[in-house]
């Protein structure tokens with residue numbers, strides 16, 4: 001506590017309205033902070049000016065939703081460390097769902113054990129009120145010995161009272177731990193707590209549960225427990241949890257709501273009716289497919305016009321700059337390097353925003369949990385959680401938002417497996433490459449069906465190959481370098497609620513801002529480097545426009561020529577090599593880079609000229625056509641596997657907190673791509689094709 | 691320091707009217723009698739409310755046959771059959 005800013009952490013079960021309350025308290029200024037490495041991200045923000053008034057400032061931290069403080073999952077471990085560690089907050093604001101106290105109060109008891117200054121936000125009192133489940137806040141406050149403030153985070157009701165109570169709690173001297181004592185028959189528990197007597201009592205309880213779970217509490221392992229009979233310590237752990245739940249029930253009894261609270265959460269009876277359709281045996285699956293198709297098609301198609309507009313806008317800006325500056329190296333740097341680089345970053349925004357809009361709406365409404373429920377059977381075959389499905393599917397549109405979307409997966413290793421799988425999914429940027437190559441080289445005079453169908457089948461083949469490869473690689477990673485047991489499901493199916501557009505939009509803005517800051521700079525830098533590779537050494541005349549000879553003499557061109565011995569076995573020449581290097585900026589750039597190499601005005605919309613040039617180019621040594629359907633197939637297979645996308649690597653670096661995983665991804669995928677292309681080309685030749 | 695050791699366990703045989711949670715039929719109500727299974731899952735289940743004496747109902751089975759939807763302590767929770775098999779119940 002170096003300054004007078006009051007640090008307040010928001011804790012609570014998932015889905016109790018923590019983030020809504022956070023938004024109410026902070027207004028809209030927040031940033032995503034990262035705590036304890038890659039796993040857990042917490043929102044951080046200052047108390048809004050309106051609520052602050054003349055009082056001292058307050059910083060709020062929104063922790064991930066947790067059910068308990070026992071360090072059995074990564075989220076919970078992170079929350080425990082934040083709440084009990086060195087940097088513990090001044091006040092913990094625990095948000096509980098007034099309509100579901102039977103479960104919510106368990107976490108409240110654990111926080112009381114911790115002895116941190118605590119304020120309870122009794123949220124969703126509107127829901128409880130409608131169901132006639134009135135809980136008198138004062139009575140609950142008397143039971144627990146901490147202030148209890150009724151709130152409706154959705155409408156902002158109770159915000160002022162919360163601020164006041166938190167200030168008061170922050171000003172008071174620290175809180176004493178309130179422990180739940182063992183019951184009269186809980187001998188095993190009594191014995192265990194005595195054995196762990198050298199630890200502070202809270203710590204002893206955490207260690208007891210952590211030890212049974214196979215993870216000792218952070219810091220001190222309970223050595224003493226190792227020597228004890230396993231069954232006995234297991235019984236002790238059971239008695240500890242039972243004692244806490246007995247205390248919860250006793251509180252509910254005194255509040256006069258025990259019977260009703262343990263029956264059915266009021267919001268659930270309506271949800272059960274909705275679920276008769278949405279998780280129905282047949283209808284449920286059909287609706288799920290329809291929802292996913294809708295999400296997928298919209299990311300694919302709605303984003304497209306906006307992306308076109310962005311590209312046009314940056315094109316217009318480039319044009320303007322070159323008109324003002326005149327031709328020259330500087331102009332080229334500004335237009336082809338900087339402006340193109342910023343464009344390369346901004347162009348992802350529509351897709352990212354759309355995906356997060358959908359994820360946000362699905363999550364807030366409660367449907368995302370149902371999707372995981374429906375799909376878990378399939379995903380658990382792979383060893384992954386049902387939640388991995390949506391990011392994987394989004395990978396078909398674009399790996400960037402998909403990788404950002406893996407944040408819903410709570411296990412680090414499983415998240416990494418999913419991140420490593422996503423770039424194998426054929427994203428929309430590969431489509432121009434497939435269509436160029438197929439359009440140029442798969443025009444037979446004797447089509448098997450018709451040219452159109454043949455070409456369609458080749459395209460379908462590429463998508464199948466990419467899907468099968470992604471699943472296979474996931475299977476391999478999950479069992480080798482990232483081996484971990486299939487995570488337990490233990491998934492709450494929350495009541496359906498109408499999502500709040502404002503909260504969802506705030507989340508979308510956070511995500512987009514996070515992407516622009518975290519990955520944008522790397523993408524910009526790479527674009528400039530690639531520009532330099534293809535522009536230097538500059539010709540002395542300083543002419544702005546590149547041409548075939550200029551590219552051939554550039555460092556990039558030289559590099560590709562040097563690589564020719566490696567390119568030949570996969571059926572490619574240095575020209576395609578330049579295209580591959582250039583397309584690292586973004587795969588679709590292959591088309592315009594090849595255009596440059598073949599010395600034509602690149603026109604993405606109608607690369608007919610380029611198709612012609614590819615088809616007609618002959619090998620100078622043999623006089624045979626340089627590009628055949630077989631070499632085209634090898635090139636496409638190369639692009640199915642290769643991680644030819646600096647933006648993907650930049651985002652993976654952002655998400656994994658270092659260059660290790662992006663480096664692994666690039667090397668392994670490029671290696672795989674080369675081997676696969678080699679197999680296709682050489683194997684095809686052995687079979688007498690091509 | 692994190693100790694990776696966890697307790698070994700030997701499942702007790704299921705006797706009398708006792709059974710495991712995964713064998714209930716849709717709509718069945720039962721009472722939890724004990725939680726078994728590897729330590730990590732046992733702690734998780736206990737803390738989610740599966741302590742002896744608690745009422746639990748099997749609400750639904752997912753369309754693909756797994757996982758299960760259960761109601762306990764007034765909320766709905768989904769467990770895989772393999773996880774539910776660690777919870778012993780009495781009808």
Ligand SMILES: Nc1nc2c(ncn2[C@@H]2O[C@H](COP(=O)(O)OP(=O)(O)OP(=O)(O)O)[C@@H](O)[C@H]2O)c(=O)[nH]1
Nearest residue numbers: 014015016017018019020065124152153154364497
């Ligand atoms: N009726 C009602 N709905 C609320 C209230 N507070 C939040 N909600 C809704 O409950 C849902 C969950 O709210 P969130 O703020 O996302 O909950 P959370 O605790 O942050 O959830 P996690 O991010 O999963 O931990 C949203 O649809 C909110 O609009 C409330 O007081 N009354």
